[in-house]
Each structure stands twice: as structure tokens, then as C-alpha cells.
Amino acid sequence: MAGESSARKVGRRIRGVLGAKGWRKADLIARSGLKQASVYEWLRGESEPRGEALSKLGQALEVSTDYLLGSDMTYDELSPGEVAARESLRLCLRDLGIGPAHAEYLLYQELAASEGAPKTVTGWHDLITKVLPKVNEHVRARTRSREGYRAGRVLPLKAKGPSRAEGKKSTS
Numbered sequence: 001m002a003g004e005s006s007a008r009k010v011g012r013r014i015r016g017v018l019g020a021k022g023w024r025k026a027d028l029i030a031r032s033g034l035k036q037a038s039v040y041e042w043l044r045g046e047s048e049p050r051g052e053a054l055s056k057l058g059q060a061l062e063v064s065t066d067y068l069l070g071s072d073m074t075y076d077e078l079s080p081g082e083v084a085a086r087e088s089l090r091l092c093l094r095d096l097g098i099g100p101a102h103a104e105y106l107l108y109q110e111l112a113a114s115e116g117a118p119k120t121v122t123g124w125h126d127l128i129t130k131v132l133p134k135v136n137e138h139v140r141a142r143t144r145s146r147e148g149y150r151a152g153r154v155l156p157l158k159a160k161g162p163s164r165a166e167g168k169k170s171t172s
Helices: 006-021 025-032 036-044 051-061 065-069 080-096 105-112 121-153 164-171
Strands: none
Touching: 006 025, 006 036, 006 051, 006 065, 006 080, 025 036, 025 051, 051 065, 080 105, 080 121, 105 121
């Protein structure tokens, strides 16, 4: 890939993200609203998207234009699947207003690095807003039930029975 033209690199990145997301060329064309002939040229590496077309491609693929152009070295060592997961998460967190100060931000970043991470914004949105809250609720319920079970077996000091004064009153 050392002598690869920039148009071919862009085409390879587009194909990689499409594959990682499980999308077809037709899906990209429908999502981007771009002409089929242009998209096919870019996928083959015959030309490079520019301006508004590049922006539409990035939005449709849910990745940054910097990634598509290869101008961000952060992505150099990542597979297309890892890029799709991280970029989709970035967009989802932006849409949800979640930043680095959020309590679970680092958890989401760790999840994005895992192989089974969602590759689309919709997938991340569902995971963050629907699945993870239910998992957290389940974990809290199990923790409470375990703590309640332990607490039920240990009698507090006040529950040893009637005090001596009360015992004498009741016998008299």
C-alpha cells in the first residue's frame, strides 16, 4: 500500500467501513443521496470525493472526513471495523450530549475497542439508552438482594430480645 494513490486509499477506506457495517453499495448511495456513478468511481479508487460529496459520504458512513482522506493518523493502526465502532460511538455520544466528564464515558470507549462493539450510531444509541440501563438495573437489583440476604442473617445488637428491665416488668 506504500505506492497507493490517495483516491485508492479513500476507496479502500469506504469499502472497509461498508463491509464492517454490513452495508451494500446501494445502502451508501441511498444514505448519502450521491450519484451511483460517482460512488462507484470512488469505491474503485478512480477519483476522490471532494467538498460536499466528501461530507455527505462521511455522514452516510458515520465516520469523519479526516478518516476517509487519511489525514488523521489516529486511525492508521485500526481495522475498518474498529474505525466504524469508534466513529459511530463518537457521533452517538455527541448526539446524546455525553462528554468525557460523564460517569460512563470511559466504559463506552472500552466497549468501542471490543470486537463485538456496535458499528452504527443507531446500534450505539440502542446500547447506551436501552440495553445498558437494563443491565445496570439488573446488577443493582442483584446487589440489593445479596445485601438484603446478608443483612437478614445478621441480627442487629438491639434485636437480642427484651431488655432486663422489660423482662422483669413482664414477669412481675
